[in-house]
Amino acid sequence: MLNKISAALVATLLTTSALSAQDITLHADIGPTAGSNVVDVSKYEAKRDGSYIVGFSNVAVFNSWAAQLVEEAAYRASTLSQVKRYIVTDANGDPSKQVADIEDMLAQGADAIVVNPTNPVALVPVLEKAYDDGVVVVVVTADANTDKVTARIMADQVKFGVDGGQFLVDAMGGEGKVIALRGIAGLSVDDDRFNGAADVIAKGGDMEIIAEEYAAWSYDQGRQACESLALAHPKIDGVWSSGGAMTQACVEVFNEFGRDLVPMTGEANNGFFRTWKENQNKGFDSIAPQNPTWAVGEGIALAVAILEGQEVYDYYAVTAAPYTAEDLDALYRPDLNDSYWVGSTLPEEKLQALYGN
Structure with missing residues (x-):
């Protein structure tokens, strides 16, 4: 670690x-x-x-x-x-x-x-x-x-999907219904991630991806997509996401809808890390592949x-x-806002100018 x-x-x-x-x-x-x-x-x-x-x-x-x-x-x-x-x-x-x-x-x-x-x-x-x-x-x-x-x-975008898919298989015990939040249709990045995840989930036991929505890796569109999927599907046991901002939004949607938090995959984004930390006391867990x-x-x-x-x-x-719960305390930057993506090569003064709270 x-x-x-x-x-x-x-x-x-x-x-x-x-x-x-x-x-x-x-x-x-x-x-x-x-x-x-x-x-x-x-x-x-x-x-x-x-x-x-x-x-x-x-x-x-x-x-x-x-x-x-x-x-x-x-x-x-x-x-x-x-x-x-x-x-x-x-x-x-x-x-x-x-x-x-x-x-x-x-x-x-x-x-x-x-x-x-x-x-x-x-x-x-x-x-x-x-x-x-x-x-x-x-x-x-x-x-x-x-x-x-x-x-x-x-x-390795396929590995991005595989790592998230395997996390869900393990966290869900190999059974349950999964929704997928995807990026942009037609981009190889999203196709590779989703195909990697779907392959692992299909082999994971009694698991099924019941619906998917494209949300352009953005918070706002991710929120809309997750709301739509949550309303359409009363039983969701896991969420595979192609990006951290979409996952952050989906955690918030589940909380607002009064739904129990389920395992969701994320990404190495400060806003998602904040949301992850804030919901750990509810039993929420995730994984954060890097791009x-x-x-x-x-x-x-x-x-x-x-x-x-x-x-x-x-x-x-x-x-x-990928990052796990063990990495959160070391990587989350409370002095920077949600838009910061972890692992930057930008100098500290630039990070503060761009993302400082």
Whole structure:
């Protein structure tokens, strides 16, 4: 438990096994996967001048997690002296806009593009064009269905779902009815999480997912979804959730409806941790898988490392472990508000400015 906590609290840019003795290092909680390959950095030698234009194409700022992700990425870019210009765009969930955003970055002479895709298929042509034109392309968080990218940094979203699903199987004794709060339809992140959970639950005994609702990983939509599901289903024995803000809302809904709290899966969010702690005296328990907000920032660092000719790999996995009740006291930040996502790499003064109570 101590190692797990320290990895989150000391979320610095200290080390990585992948970038040995080089100027740029990656977060300690990512590492190359077993099947990853060393990137051929020689193809970017013509760009190697120590001064780069780097773009980040974001899917959308649809909740507090995405808002912190944007802040972390901008901060990480600011720590890299090689980034002479940093461009960030927001597709507002629209694949066609994201394609146009990336095309505009290319027109502005971007040396590298880090992308969090809106859709695994729609972006393939523009990403492949960028790659073929010698631009470093790093895909982060959600995936794209093409091999023509330079590198990837991915959380194991299937494991996110599996960890939550297994928690429910254990907490519910392998029997009962489960509702599911999902993220955004069509995004690989949500599909992978849900499929991982559903597979475990299906094998867990006499358990059934009786209903599901999409709520965009947001508190407000999660509240509406949970209210609707709770009204429609008088018997709910467990809640699987694709995100902590939705779980926080669902706990509050159950309390307001006078329903007994059931096991629910969450995420490493300060607001959810607060709600978890406040309801422990009612017997509430959960698990909090991580999908770190710093991953895109590390994608920017990885892109610059590639441009600089460092030895890196083409596939990194986020290895951060899920949190349990044993971690709550050490990780919950009562001095920060509910929007803070645990494990940030932002400096303390920035955290206080953004989230201080």
